[in-house]
Amino acid sequence: MSAGGGTKAIVAALLANLGIALTKFIAFVLSGSSSMLAESIHSVADSGNQMLLLLGGHRARRRATPQHPFGYGRERYIYAFIVSIVLFSVGGLFALYEAYHKWHEQREHPGGIEDWPWLPVAVLIIAVILESSSFRTAIKESNAIRGGASWKDFVRHAKAPELPVVLLEDLAALLGLIFALVGVSMTLVTDNGYWDAAGTAAIGLLLVTIAIILALETKSLLIGEAASPEDVRKIEQAVADGPEVERIIHMKTLHLGPEELLVAAKVAVRPYETAADLAEGINSVEARIRNAVPIARVIYLEPDIYRNAEQPADGVPQLKEA
Numbered sequence: 001m002s003a004g005g006g007t008k009a010i011v012a013a014l015l016a017n018l019g020i021a022l023t024k025f026i027a028f029v030l031s032g033s034s035s036m037l038a039e040s041i042h043s044v045a046d047s048g049n050q051m052l053l054l055l056g057g058h059r060a061r062r063r064a065t066p067q068h069p070f071g072y073g074r075e076r077y078i079y080a081f082i083v084s085i086v087l088f089s090v091g092g093l094f095a096l097y098e099a100y101h102k103w104h105e106q107r108e109h110p111g112g113i114e115d116w117p118w119l120p121v122a123v124l125i126i127a128v129i130l131e132s133s134s135f136r137t138a139i140k141e142s143n144a145i146r147g148g149a150s151w152k153d154f155v156r157h158a159k160a161p162e163l164p165v166v167l168l169e170d171l172a173a174l175l176g177l178i179f180a181l182v183g184v185s186m187t188l189v190t191d192n193g194y195w196d197a198a199g200t201a202a203i204g205l206l207l208v209t210i211a212i213i214l215a216l217e218t219k220s221l222l223i224g225e226a227a228s229p230e231d232v233r234k235i236e237q238a239v240a241d242g243p244e245v246e247r248i249i250h251m252k253t254l255h256l257g258p259e260e261l262l263v264a265a266k267v268a269v270r271p272y273e274t275a276a277d278l279a280e281g282i283n284s285v286e287a288r289i290r291n292a293v294p295i296a297r298v299i300y301l302e303p304d305i306y307r308n309a310e311q312p313a314d315g316v317p318q319l320k321e322a
Helices: 007-031 034-059 075-108 119-146 151-157 162-190 194-223 229-240 275-292
Strands: 245-257 260-269 296-304 306-310 318-321
Touching: 007 034, 007 119, 007 162, 034 075, 034 119, 034 162, 034 194, 075 162, 075 194, 119 151, 119 162, 151 162, 151 194, 162 194, 229 245, 229 260, 229 275, 245 296, 245 306, 260 275, 275 296
Parallel strands: 260 296
Antiparallel strands: 245 260, 306 318
């Protein structure tokens, strides 16, 4: 996995979640808090998700085969999509079910947390500290590659899915801990278990929301996204910088993976005396494209002769090709 994949952030989140999951589960066993159980499952789900991201990055590095001639770069997108499903089902839906169960349990057996009452609070405060450290690592790794983009644009348009996934998971973890802390604290203060159930429900709704956002963004990557506008401009400039090509007739780009871009274009070339001269000119253009956008590893340029442009009724020029 490349540096852009955020391996450091993933490992930091994995180690934090494994430790947090264990302490939360112990606190649940001793106190019986439903918020602690929801948070325990949340941390277990997050740990599994980070393992999936690492596995996806490892499998994406496999060499291309005759059956998969463009390689396995998109496996990173597939595993990121699986993460959203795990977060939705294991994390979100379980928390909502536990909230429903706790709410109805309060009708029959009202009351707060009787055993080890302040242990969940202590565990949650420690978990906030650990999650904050993991979140800080993810922010630092993201800042190294997001440039001047806003956080919203970074999450929406990043081609490497791992860092946006870890960022959203860590954000959800911190907010979930706050919800759990409020629910548990209010339960202890009021001796009313409905607060614990409400905190659990808030955690569930939060995780479902984050999972849906992740699924929608990853779905776009799975379908296939074009190069960023900045990379498209660089490619167009690289084509125009030499005398070999008069203009681009049309061009399409597609991410085969986070660090692999396919470029296919029909270009209008000047007259060449021999096919060898034409091939040499096309090779020069391809070299400039790769120099301008190093991830443009698969390039197909189709030479053509530009005739003129007709102006149809809709006002959009239509190029005539030889």
